[in-house]
Amino acid sequence: MHKWLATGFSVASLFLFVFVLIAQNEDDPVTLATVSSREGLFDDRNRLVDLKVDGNTVTFQTPYNRSHSSPNDTLNVFLVFHSHTDPGWLRTFNEYYDEKVERILDLAVDFLTQHQDAKFIWSEISFLSEWWDRANETSKEAMVELVQNGQLELTGGTWVMNDEAITHFAASIDNIIEGHTFVNQNFKVLPTTSWSVDPFGHGSTMPYLLGRAGVDNLVVGRLSKHVKEQMIRRGALKFLWKEPWSESQLHLLDFLLVRSQMFKSIDQLQPHRRTVSLVQHHDAITATSRPHVMTDYEDRLFNASIHIQKLEAAVWASRMSNVKNVEILFYQRGRAVIFDEKMRGTWLTIYNPRTFDVNEKITLRVNSPNVVVRSFHGSPIEAQLLPLLIIDEWKADSAYLEVVFYVELKALESKKIWMEMGENRPESTVMSSIYTDEKIDSIFETKPLPNGTFEFENNELVVVMEDGYVQKMLNKHTGKEEPLEISYSFYSDMGGAYVFAPMSKEKPIVLNRTLANPIYISGPLITRAYSHIRSELLPKLHSHQVFEFEKKSRNLDFALELFSNVEEIGDSTIVMNVKTEIWNGDSVYTDVNGLFLRERRRFEFAQTPSANYFPAATAAMIQDKTSRLSVLYGQPTGVYTPKRGQIQFFVDRTLSGDDGKGLSYGDASYSEPAKLKYRFQWEERYITHANPTTLYHSRRTHQAMTSLLSSVSIHNSQKSERKFDTQEWPCDLEMINVRYLNSTRFAITFRKLEFDSSVVHAGKCETNVRRDLRSDIALTIFPTD
Numbered sequence: 001m002h003k004w005l006a007t008g009f010s011v012a013s014l015f016l017f018v019f020v021l022i023a024q025n026e027d028d029p030v031t032l033a034t035v036s037s038r039e040g041l042f043d044d045r046n047r048l049v050d051l052k053v054d055g056n057t058v059t060f061q062t063p064y065n066r067s068h069s070s071p072n073d074t075l076n077v078f079l080v081f082h083s084h085t086d087p088g089w090l091r092t093f094n095e096y097y098d099e100k101v102e103r104i105l106d107l108a109v110d111f112l113t114q115h116q117d118a119k120f121i122w123s124e125i126s127f128l129s130e131w132w133d134r135a136n137e138t139s140k141e142a143m144v145e146l147v148q149n150g151q152l153e154l155t156g157g158t159w160v161m162n163d164e165a166i167t168h169f170a171a172s173i174d175n176i177i178e179g180h181t182f183v184n185q186n187f188k189v190l191p192t193t194s195w196s197v198d199p200f201g202h203g204s205t206m207p208y209l210l211g212r213a214g215v216d217n218l219v220v221g222r223l224s225k226h227v228k229e230q231m232i233r234r235g236a237l238k239f240l241w242k243e244p245w246s247e248s249q250l251h252l253l254d255f256l257l258v259r260s261q262m263f264k265s266i267d268q269l270q271p272h273r274r275t276v277s278l279v280q281h282h283d284a285i286t287a288t289s290r291p292h293v294m295t296d297y298e299d300r301l302f303n304a305s306i307h308i309q310k311l312e313a314a315v316w317a318s319r320m321s322n323v324k325n326v327e328i329l330f331y332q333r334g335r336a337v338i339f340d341e342k343m344r345g346t347w348l349t350i351y352n353p354r355t356f357d358v359n360e361k362i363t364l365r366v367n368s369p370n371v372v373v374r375s376f377h378g379s380p381i382e383a384q385l386l387p388l389l390i391i392d393e394w395k396a397d398s399a400y401l402e403v404v405f406y407v408e409l410k411a412l413e414s415k416k417i418w419m420e421m422g423e424n425r426p427e428s429t430v431m432s433s434i435y436t437d438e439k440i441d442s443i444f445e446t447k448p449l450p451n452g453t454f455e456f457e458n459n460e461l462v463v464v465m466e467d468g469y470v471q472k473m474l475n476k477h478t479g480k481e482e483p484l485e486i487s488y489s490f491y492s493d494m495g496g497a498y499v500f501a502p503m504s505k506e507k508p509i510v511l512n513r514t515l516a517n518p519i520y521i522s523g524p525l526i527t528r529a530y531s532h533i534r535s536e537l538l539p540k541l542h543s544h545q546v547f548e549f550e551k552k553s554r555n556l557d558f559a560l561e562l563f564s565n566v567e568e569i570g571d572s573t574i575v576m577n578v579k580t581e582i583w584n585g586d587s588v589y590t591d592v593n594g595l596f597l598r599e600r601r602r603f604e605f606a607q608t609p610s611a612n613y614f615p616a617a618t619a620a621m622i623q624d625k626t627s628r629l630s631v632l633y634g635q636p637t638g639v640y641t642p643k644r645g646q647i648q649f650f651v652d653r654t655l656s657g658d659d660g661k662g663l664s665y666g667d668a669s670y671s672e673p674a675k676l677k678y679r680f681q682w683e684e685r686y687i688t689h690a691n692p693t694t695l696y697h698s699r700r701t702h703q704a705m706t707s708l709l710s711s712v713s714i715h716n717s718q719k720s721e722r723k724f725d726t727q728e729w730p731c732d733l734e735m736i737n738v739r740y741l742n743s744t745r746f747a748i749t750f751r752k753l754e755f756d757s758s759v760v761h762a763g764k765c766e767t768n769v770r771r772d773l774r775s776d777i778a779l780t781i782f783p784t785d
Contacts (some may be wrong), residue, residue, distance in 0.1 A: 467533025
């Protein structure tokens with residue numbers, strides 16, 4: 001798939017945008033590979049890197065190169081009048097609308113109506129929707145006429161100009177659909193040109209997605225200074241975009257349209273979907289807005305999540321007779337199953353939203369150790385009790401425990417289980433053992449920490465830990481020892497919200513047993529290792545980590561939850577280091593918006609790690625001929641490979657400086673405490689790719705990543721065998737989203753998956769299930785009416 005793109009230069013605040021194109025044969029445009037490719041016009045390894053922070057806007061000194069035109073060619077200069085206001089940056093969405101946007105759009109309608117030869121463009125559909133809701137009918141009719149006669153063009157049509165580096169492709173699709181639906185329903189048109197002049201750089205995902213949505217031409221503004229200079233010299237400001245999968249069409253994103261009356265109150269979801277799209281804005285998801293604006297985004301997301309929980313509960317209640325109230329149990333928010341004399345047992349329904357089978361680990365809080373977990377038909381389910389540690393005080397909660405058990409679920413299946421409190425603890429529920437140097441007052445057996453190392457073992461691997469940190473692992477199938485060290489360090493950072501500008505080499509956060517103060521909790525199902533992350537160089541660093549190993553895992557993998565608290569560390573950036581003996585050379589693979597993996601090569605001549613950090617939304621991977629290590633995460637981050645066999649990840653940062661990009665001193669000086677999720681997955685390889693520039697996850701790793709990003713739904717229930725219909729699901733087809741279009745139609749977004757089969761035990765993907773799922777339903781693109 002090829003898309004037109006042009007680059008431009010901002011010359012007048014937020015009002016006027018000018019781009020320059022030489023008149024040429026429209027049938028012979030300049031064709032380029034993607035900017036990140038090692039082939040074609042741009043070679044990453046030969047590009048200069050300039051990361052000096054001087055607070056000034058970059059200006060171009062490159063003169064126009066007339067060698068690309070003949071003396072008879074006409075230089076066409078297009079002046080495109082537009083106005084751009086961020087849906088949140090220095091002010092909140094509402095503040096910008098009240099102070100600027102409403103007047104801008106009112107004046108635009110008045111001026112264009114009076115001057116029929118004038119034209120104007122607008123891109124922020126989120127603001128346009130707000131204006132539409134408040135405008136009178138006369139103003140609405142005038143705007144509709146201006147759009148339909150071409151005086152006012154709605155460019156891009158997305159809800160916001162989303163960031164293109166760290167957004168997930170599924171959220172970007174929703175951002176497009178939300179905006180295009182509004183435009184089409186109210187103006188009976190769909191955008192054909194995208195105007196993306198404010199996001200920080202451009203990737204391969206948005207041209208592809210916009211192309212699938214009917215956009216033929218794209219204007220992009222912010223590319224690397226050095227890339228732009230090369231494009232100017234070569235007369236290549238107008239070019240065709242080619243994605244890595246263009247030739248083979250490995251990714252197919254379609255919309256399955258079905259007529260239905262099943263969602264009677266589906267319009268209640270609309271404002272919450274729009275909230276999710278709003279925070280894909282490039283100044284929201286990147287945290288490059290002022291603190292009070294970020295708080296506004298957080299409040300919007302929190303309120304949306306609360307309303308979604310209530311709507312989900314209402315849907316479940318409607319499916320169960322004689323049940324008026326259903327509570328959604330989100331363990332992450334601290335919900336608990338509380339037993340007492342009146343409520344000694346409860347039914348829980350667990351729903352798997354993924355399109356593959358899982359053996360799901362369920363973790364809940366309970367207030368009694370005498371808890372039994374049973375299947376729908378009454379068979380006891382093996383469960384493990386763990387102490388609920390209060391990390392700040394390093395003690396066990398006296399009121400609550402955690403219970404862990406497993407439930408096998410098919411794709412899109414719901415199952416009911418029974419939990420009850422008995423007089424005594426049943427044999428199927430086992431207590432954990434605690435290993436610690438601390439004196440912990442709890443009902444669990446406490447043992448002293450052994451000297452030296454501590455080993456965790458399951459059917460696939462043995463993990464060796466020391467002072468609460470992973471040191472190495474042993475593959476039990478091959479008997480091969482795999483060095484794997486996870487540690488932390490920090491940079492003194494003179495940058496700001498936009499710029500990473502380390503002042504010197506990183507300094508290690510050296511941990512000993514006293515500083516780490518590890519606690520190990522072991523049982524038949526899972527083992528956890530708790531430890532502090534402290535440094536004598538950063539005395540106010542208050543973070544900790546929890547490794548978790550599943551005893552019945554079929555993969556060479558383990559999980560890490562990192563609780564980051566860097567409120568008072570000053571101008572510093574905390575990073576996590578992963579050290580192996582994988583011979584990956586100078587390359588690391590990072591995911592591109594969750595779609596595929598792209599090779600990133602280290603600039604050996606760069607004097608700063610800033611030049612070698614790459615954005616990654618969900619995953620990073622290094623590999624050699626025999627091994628692959630994938631690090632999956634539940635939040636976007638930056639990735640760097642400083643040396644062979646090593647990966648470094650951004651964790652957290654606080655900065656008081658002004659990097660000259662728009663925010664002021666102190667705007668990035670506070671970072672909220674956060675819980676970061678990771679999963680480390682080790683795989684053996686037996687096939688070497690001839691050209692490894694673009695890769696995909698193995699089937700197992702893709703499912704692990706999906707499970708990390710999409711959790712099961714748990715809610716209280718009643719004993720009823722009524723459940724969602726299930727059927728065999730194609731192993732290479734993923735359901736991305738389900739959303740309504742209007743009162744009679746809804747759309748399901750599917751993705752055809754590609755798996756890497758070069759790893760051992762990759763898992764075959766063979767299915768006889770029809771791709772269209774039902775013979776009378778056609779796969780088609782999002783409709784225009």
